[in-house]
Amino acid sequence: MADIKAGINQLFLREEELRQGIELLFYAYRDFTGEADAILADQGLGRAHHRVIYFVGRHPAITVTELLSILRITKQSLSRVLGELVRRGYIVQSAGAQDRRQRLLTLTDKGIALERHLSETQRQRVARAYRRAGAEAVEGFKTVLLGLMNEEDRAAFMAAAAAGRGDRGPSPSLAAAPARTGPTPGGAGRADGGDP
Amino acid sequence: MADIKAGINQLFLREEELRQGIELLFYAYRDFTGEADAILADQGLGRAHHRVIYFVGRHPAITVTELLSILRITKQSLSRVLGELVRRGYIVQSAGAQDRRQRLLTLTDKGIALERHLSETQRQRVARAYRRAGAEAVEGFKTVLLGLMNEEDRAAFMAAAAAGRGDRGPSPSLAAAPARTGPTPGGAGRADGGDP
DNA sequence: CCGAAATGTCAACATGGCTGACATAAAAGC
DNA sequence: GCTTTTATGTCAGCCATGTTGACATTTCGG
Numbered sequence: 001m002a003d004i005k006a007g008i009n010q011l012f013l014r015e016e017e018l019r020q021g022i023e024l025l026f027y028a029y030r031d032f033t034g035e036a037d038a039i040l041a042d043q044g045l046g047r048a049h050h051r052v053i054y055f056v057g058r059h060p061a062i063t064v065t066e067l068l069s070i071l072r073i074t075k076q077s078l079s080r081v082l083g084e085l086v087r088r089g090y091i092v093q094s095a096g097a098q099d100r101r102q103r104l105l106t107l108t109d110k111g112i113a114l115e116r117h118l119s120e121t122q123r124q125r126v127a128r129a130y131r132r133a134g135a136e137a138v139e140g141f142k143t144v145l146l147g148l149m150n151e152e153d154r155a156a157f158m159a160a161a162a163a164g165r166g167d168r169g170p171s172p173s174l175a176a177a178p179a180r181t182g183p184t185p186g187g188a189g190r191a192d193g194g195d196p
Numbered sequence: 197m198a199d200i201k202a203g204i205n206q207l208f209l210r211e212e213e214l215r216q217g218i219e220l221l222f223y224a225y226r227d228f229t230g231e232a233d234a235i236l237a238d239q240g241l242g243r244a245h246h247r248v249i250y251f252v253g254r255h256p257a258i259t260v261t262e263l264l265s266i267l268r269i270t271k272q273s274l275s276r277v278l279g280e281l282v283r284r285g286y287i288v289q290s291a292g293a294q295d296r297r298q299r300l301l302t303l304t305d306k307g308i309a310l311e312r313h314l315s316e317t318q319r320q321r322v323a324r325a326y327r328r329a330g331a332e333a334v335e336g337f338k339t340v341l342l343g344l345m346n347e348e349d350r351a352a353f354m355a356a357a358a359a360g361r362g363d364r365g366p367s368p369s370l371a372a373a374p375a376r377t378g379p380t381p382g383g384a385g386r387a388d389g390g391d392p
Numbered sequence: 393c394c395g396a397a398a399t400g401t402c403a404a405c406a407t408g409g410c411t412g413a414c415a416t417a418a419a420a421g422c
Numbered sequence: 423g424c425t426t427t428t429a430t431g432t433c434a435g436c437c438a439t440g441t442t443g444a445c446a447t448t449t450c451g452g
Contacts (some may be wrong), residue, residue, distance in 0.1 A: 018319040019254070021338065022324070022356065027349055028341040029225050030268065048408060058215070063428060072226065077409055079431065101418045101429045123214040129343030130217070133336065140329065140336020143219065145224040147325030153223055161216065242438055260399060273440055275400065297398045297449045 025148075035121045043114070048081040050118055053107065056091055057115040061104040063096070090114060231317045239310070244269075244277045246314055249303065252287055253311040257300040259292070285311060344382075 023190055055070050056062055068078055082105070085091045090111035096102030107115060130138050145156050232246055235236030251266050254256055264274055278301070281287045286307035303311060326334050342350050 014323075015319065018322045018326075019315070021322045022315070022318055022336075023254075024338055024341040024353070025225065025228065027353060029221065031346045032221065032344050032350055034346075036375030046407060049305070058219075065428090073408085074410060075430070076411085076432080080408075083431090096429095099419070099440080101416095103430065113272040119215070122218055123211065125344060126214045126217045127210075129340050130214070132343045133339040137330075137339040138217075140333030141340035142220055143329040143333040144325050144337035145220040146320060147328045148224040148228050150227045150230075153227055157220070157223060244439060261397090269439085270441065271399075272401080272442085276439075279400090292398095295398080295450070297447095299399065 014152070030126060034123065035125060036118045039118055039121075045084075046081075048077070049085060052078070052081055052085060053090060053111060053115050054119065056105045057107050057112065060106050061094075063102045063104060065102075067105065228318065228321060231321060232314045235314055235317075241280075242277075244273070245281060247308060248274070248277055248281060249286060249311050250315065252301045253303050253308065256302050257290075259298045261298075263288060263301065281307070 033047075037047070040046060040050055051071060052067070055067060059066070062080075064075065064078070067082075068075055071078065082091065086093060089108055092106055092108055093103040094103055094106065133141070146157065149157065208339065228241070233243070236242060236246055245269060248263070250264060255262070260271065260274070263278075264271055267274065280289065282289060288302055288304055289299040290302065292300055292341055309322075329337070342353065
């Protein structure tokens with residue numbers, strides 16, 4: 001009897017523990033993503049723009065297809081925000097050297113300035129959390145987040161991390177992922193998200 | 197000179213490290229939230245419904261105001277999804293015992309079933325990540341996520357965790373938070389979100 | 393009794409997803 | 423060289439979910 005009760009309690013604690021993790025993720029992401037919005041709103045931009053600016057900044061000369069595979073949205077959705085960013089002079093498109101069908105995306109100086117402005121507060125928030133938590137905790141943080149990802153994404157991320165980090169050319173692993181794989185709820189909208 | 201170069205490198209590594217964390221959060225959240233959507237879609241529901249179901253399940257007899265403060269959306273937005281969930285028999289409303297203006301929200305059996313169904317895959321994903329990462333990493337994970345949250349939210353969360361966890365009555369700390377504080381991008385839409 | 397609080401509701405609008413249908417240019421294959 | 427694929431863009435319309443603003447109702451509290 002005591003065994004059974006202990007077992008049930010174990011189970012309860014386990015579920016409780018898991019739900020706590022889920023909620024931490026929710027709250028942290030919610031607060032984290034809440035930061036860049038004011039800046040974006042000033043510019044008349046939204047989260048979707050932020051994501052695009054972030055990843056184009058991160059992977060200079062990225063192709064549209066690669067960007068789509070990262071964002072997991074349709075090209076129609078992307079074209080709306082991307083077109084606007086190009087029109088407003090945040091991003092320039094240039095034909096690929098080898099494959100001239102490709103429109104390589106790169107931030108302009110204006111785009112770079114906005115990107116830095118946008119991610120500055122977020123980096124500071126992460127830096128603060130890292131500092132408080134300590135190096136060991138940061139390792140755990142990263143390990144668990146990696147574990148939360150889908151297999152393919154984890155592999156892609158680790159490959160990119162092992163290489164020089166997306167800067168020197170977009171990571172082939174991410175590019176290899178098929179676009180529009182499954183549904184991506186969160187946010188939505190909102191989810192969505194506290195970009196990227 | 198060597199000092200300067202080292203300093204710059206330090207700085208570069210720091211920013212690189214921070215961006216890596218940001219991206220890990222993005223990817224993990226994206227994949228994490230991607231899971232429940234198929235089930236939701238079958239039911240003709242969206243992420244917003246999931247969030248409501250999750251938190252009502254988590255805080256039985258929660259008031260509308262409390263739920264709003266957790267979700268950080270307007271009552272009009274909430275009423276749309278909440279009304280639907282009530283109409284479809286997932287949630288029941290009952291007048292508060294002390295304050296009869298309140299509409300206490302509780303999951304029906306049908307609602308409970310759906311909630312468990314929905315969060316099952318997510319809990320499994322978290323459990324898997326925890327198992328792989330180990331107890332120590334999990335601690336770090338939680339510490340950093342807490343550090344990413346806004347001060348008030350962190351305090352509220354820790355208070356709720358210290359108490360019996362929302363189950364025995366909604367957490368007063370969360371209820372105390374003002375609704376509609378700031379903008380909440382991400383997510384995705386959405387992000388946000390991979391609910392909750 | 394009266395003001396404030398908790399809730400609901402109508403109306404209109406913005407963002408950012410999605411599908412479907414095409415169009416174009418360049419690469420690739422035969 | 424002709425054909426097929428691929429990379430990209432674009433138009434049109436729909437849906438989910440967020441927002442603001444204006445009110446109405448019920449109930450609490452002093």
